[in-house]
Amino acid sequence: MTVIIDGKKTSSEIKDELKEKVAKLNKQGTQITLAVIQVGNDPASTVYVGNKKKACEYIGIKSLAHELPENTSQEELLQLVGKLNQDPTVHGILVQLPLPKHIDEDLVIRTIAAEKDVDGFHPESVGKLSIGQKGFLSCTPAGIIQLFKRYDIPMEGKECVIVGRSNIVGKPMALLMLRENATVTICHSRTKDLAEVTKRADILIVAIGKPRFITKDFVKEGAVVIDVGIHRDENNKLCGDVDYEDVFPIASAITPVPGGVGPMTIAMLMNNCVEAAL
Ligand code: NDP
Structure with missing residues (x-):
């Protein structure tokens, strides 16, 4: 049965944890x-x-x-x-x-x-991430790592394919997955035979900015599929970069849009604000 990874619920849990920390800091x-x-x-x-x-x-x-x-x-x-x-x-x-x-x-x-730098976009934050030092993490990729951790989805040793190499999602995502000991491949617009690469993925993370681009033809049976994209389709309905209906039956776990990665981004921004004050 496919697990729906509920970013809304997880982000609420994180925000409640942060609320307690902030109350303590207020008292101090x-x-x-x-x-x-x-x-x-x-x-x-x-x-x-x-x-x-x-x-x-x-x-x-x-x-x-x-x-x-x-x-x-x-x-x-x-x-x-x-x-x-x-x-x-x-x-x-x-x-x-x-x-x-x-x-x-x-x-x-x-x-x-x-x-x-609570967004984690400053070159110093990015540099620290790439050499494994503690610093502010880019919020969307950090939120995705939290989803894996809180849903007990193992990353170590897994084939992770990331589609997209932007500075705010694809690249920091790759560095974080590497930190978690996954075997990481990054795809982009010049990748030859994209489906051949994405079908190797145990974990497929899609941040490509094209509505419903990833269909089941790009996904291995049993893969965990994370959809970063946010779009409004021709009927003004929110959708992601992944064709959710098509991919759902073959994925072992999947994030919906809305209610998947999006809410986690804000939760991790709040986490960075708390870190900034410590
Ligand atoms: P960018 O447009 O900056 O990057 C898109 C990436 O996808 C590029 O690396 C590009 O390759 C690659 N790409 C484009 N077309 C193809 C293709 N046909 N095959 C393979 N790769 C391709 O996007 P972002 O990373 O900023 O955002 C991606 C999506 O995520 C958007 O829908 C955005 O709205 C959403 N988003 C959601 C967030 C959230 O909180 N949920 C936060 C940030 C973004 P190349 O480098 O070669 O051009």
């Missing part, structure tokens, strides 16, 4: 504070920022919203980040991506103080 006089910067009013970003604020409220983290107009200059944004870097009452800084085209995203990420 620490009010954890996350500064959230949004430039412009991209509707998807507004939804994501709103969800992050709600999670902060639930856990007891103070969120400081900085909503800047679309025409904010790069200099103004860098100055704000610099000010927050210096502010000892701010523990974490999150700049919602994507930024408007006239702003250099990499430069903004590099400007965030590494010790406040």
